[in-house]
Amino acid sequence: EKITAKIKALPKDATYFSLEFFPPKTQAGLQNLHARLERMAKGLRPLFVSVTWGAGGSTATKSLELAHLCLTLGLTTVLHLTCTNMSRAVLDDALDNAKLIGVRNILALRGDEPRQHEYLDRSSAATPLPPPEFAHAVDLVKYIRKRHGDLFAVGVAAYPEGYAESAYPERQDPLQDLPYLREKTAAGADFIMTQFFYDVDAYLSFERRLRGDASGVFDTVPIIPGLMPVQSHQIFRRTTKLCSVKVPQGVSDRIEAAKADDEVVKEQGIQIVSEIIERIKASTETAGGGARGFHFYTLNLEKAVAFIAEKCNLIPEIPTPAIAIEDEVAIVDDD
Ligand code: FAD
Numbered sequence: 001e002k003i004t005a006k007i008k009a010l011p012k013d014a015t016y017f018s019l020e021f022f023p024p025k026t027q028a029g030l031q032n033l034h035a036r037l038e039r040m041a042k043g044l045r046p047l048f049v050s051v052t053w054g055a056g057g058s059t060a061t062k063s064l065e066l067a068h069l070c071l072t073l074g075l076t077t078v079l080h081l082t083c084t085n086m087s088r089a090v091l092d093d094a095l096d097n098a099k100l101i102g103v104r105n106i107l108a109l110r111g112d113e114p115r116q117h118e119y120l121d122r123s124s125a126a127t128p129l130p131p132p133e134f135a136h137a138v139d140l141v142k143y144i145r146k147r148h149g150d151l152f153a154v155g156v157a158a159y160p161e162g163y164a165e166s167a168y169p170e171r172q173d174p175l176q177d178l179p180y181l182r183e184k185t186a187a188g189a190d191f192i193m194t195q196f197f198y199d200v201d202a203y204l205s206f207e208r209r210l211r212g213d214a215s216g217v218f219d220t221v222p223i224i225p226g227l228m229p230v231q232s233h234q235i236f237r238r239t240t241k242l243c244s245v246k247v248p249q250g251v252s253d254r255i256e257a258a259k260a261d262d263e264v265v266k267e268q269g270i271q272i273v274s275e276i277i278e279r280i281k282a283s284t285e286t287a288g289g290g291a292r293g294f295h296f297y298t299l300n301l302e303k304a305v306a307f308i309a310e311k312c313n314l315i316p317e318i319p320t321p322a323i324a325i326e327d328e329v330a331i332v333d334d335d
Contacts, residue, residue, distance in 0.1 A: 001076045002104050002153035003048045004190045007222050010291035015281060016047040017294045017314045018078075018224065019305065021070075023051065023062035030062075034069060036302050041073045044309050045316050047293070048105070050078035050193075055111040057082075057090040064094070068101045078155065079103045082111025083134035083143070091134075095148060107155040107193060108140040108184075113165070138184040145188040156181070156189040158223070160197050160206035164244035172244055174206055178213075186217045195243060196228035196297050198251045200276045207286040220288050225280060228297040229304035230255065230269020232262045270307045277312045 003018075010016060019040065024030045040046070051067045053059060063079065070077040079098050083091060098106065114132045134140060137156055144154055158181050162172040185192065192210075197203050203225055210218035230236045236255055240247050247255075251272055258264040277294055294314065296305045309315050 002190075003076055003078060003155075004153045004222070006047055006076060007191075007291055007293065010047075012290060013284075014291040015293070015312075015314055016291055016316070017296060017309060018048045018050060019044075019046045020050045020052065020295065020297050021066065021300055023054075023059050023066040024300070025062075030066070030069075033066070033300055036300070037070065037073055037075070040302060040306070041075050043315075044306060045318070046075070047316075048076040048078055050080060050107060050295070053080040053082050053094075053109070053111075055082050056085040057087075057094070060090060060094055064097050064101065067098065067103055071102050076105070077103055078105040078107050080107045080109060081140065082109045083137070083140035084111045084114040084132070086111070086134075088133065091140075091143075092147075095144065099148065099151060104151065105153045105155065106144060107157065108137050108144060108189070109157055110135075110137040110140070136180065136184070138180065138187050141184050141187045141189055153190045154188055155191040155193055156184045157195065158192050158206075158210075159195045160203045160225075161195070161199065161244070161246055163195075169244055174209070178209070181210075182213065182215055182217055185221060186215070189221065191222045191224065192218075193224045193295055194226045195245065196226040196239075197245055198240070198272065198276070199246045199248050200279050202246065203276075204280070204283055204286065207283075211286045211288060218288075220290065222290060222293060223288065224293040224295045226295045226297060227273050227276065227308075228299075229273055229301075229308060230265060231299060231301055231304060233259050233265050235299070236265070236269070266304055270304055270311065273304075273308050274311045277308070277314075281312075 007016065021033065021037070024033050049070050051063050051070065053063050067077050067079050081094055114135050141154055141156060144152060159177060160174060162174040163177050164172040194203070207223055210223060228239060233255065254268045254272060255265060258268045281292055298305050
């Protein structure tokens with residue numbers, strides 16, 4: 001099922017959430033995750049889950065296996081897919097297999113920078129290489145549309161604080177990415193998922209900018225903010241640094257004050273992420289006219305995200321089976 005259809009079917013003032021998982025390396029890891037996924041599917045009822053893809057296709061089999069498991073558990077699934085440093089055959093296989101197992105949502109990503117560029121930079125012989133077929137995420141969006149038409153709902157990534165190329169962190173600026181985000185959205189993206197952030201003001205101004213964009217391409221497309229629950233002091237420091245995600249002073253102070261005890265760090269994190277969610281929920285003017293979603297980078301962990309979803313009332317009620325009118329008539333007739 002396409003997540004875009006599910007989002008559209010929600011009441012405009014509703015909220016929903018989704019969970020990201022990565023394929024475990026070992027069979028034992030997969031079994032652990034299986035049990036956790038089953039619990040989360042029943043207890044948290046996310047609108048969808050997403051499964052990451054190892055750059056260059058390194059996790060192709062395992063990602064597809066995990067996507068298949070999610071689908072068999074009744075979870076609507078988004079498969080991440082990168083396009084650089086990977087042969088066209090691996091890409092074609094990934095899309096064909098995704099189609100076969102019932103995946104109907106792809107998050108189209110670039111992945112690591114194309115390696116040919118590195119070779120070009122280093123080569124003094126200056127034998128110009130042809131531009132790679134897949135240099136940017138937009139190339140993958142177009143390719144999926146060309147090969148598979150409307151079979152998949154296609155999503156793209158966005159960076160509320162700007163994309164930081166590891167070699168040029170100083171170039172991080174959301175305004176620089178904007179033309180490309182516009183281009184890949186216009187090329188056929190149905191939804192946007194963002195990098196995680198703790199600076200909610202940066203997120204809200206990013207969203208406001210997209211919604212107000214004169215091109216109109218962002219007017220109604222779901223923009224799903226990414227949130228990373230805080231799992232420990234060390235993971236928090238590492239992930240924010242690795243992804244060049246800004247930590248506002250207030251957030252940093254709270255996490256540092258709790259540093260001695262990771263349980264307290266986790267509790268502070270639950271509080272901090274819940275406050276972010278409540279602020280985004282309150283900013284209805286940039287919701288794009290639809291339900292508000294939140295995407296959690298779970299790191300395959302359950303507890304923190306469960307607490308946050310509960311605290312912020314994101315867990316949907318179990319739908320009570322409606323009694324069909326005909327059944328009611330039949331009962332009356334029996335009397
Ligand atoms: P692009 O949209 O191609 O953008 C990359 C950079 O190039 C940006 O600076 C952009 O401004 C610039 N650019 C784009 N188009 C052009 C153009 N035509 N000309 C010049 N410059 C251009 N990585 C994985 O390996 N596996 C995953 O599963 C994964 N999941 C992710 C999920 C989310 C929600 C996010 C936000 C990121 C994820 N990533 C994942 C990381 C992502 O692959 C990397 O950040 C990657 O380096 C950039 O991908 P992109 O799709 O944003 O690239």
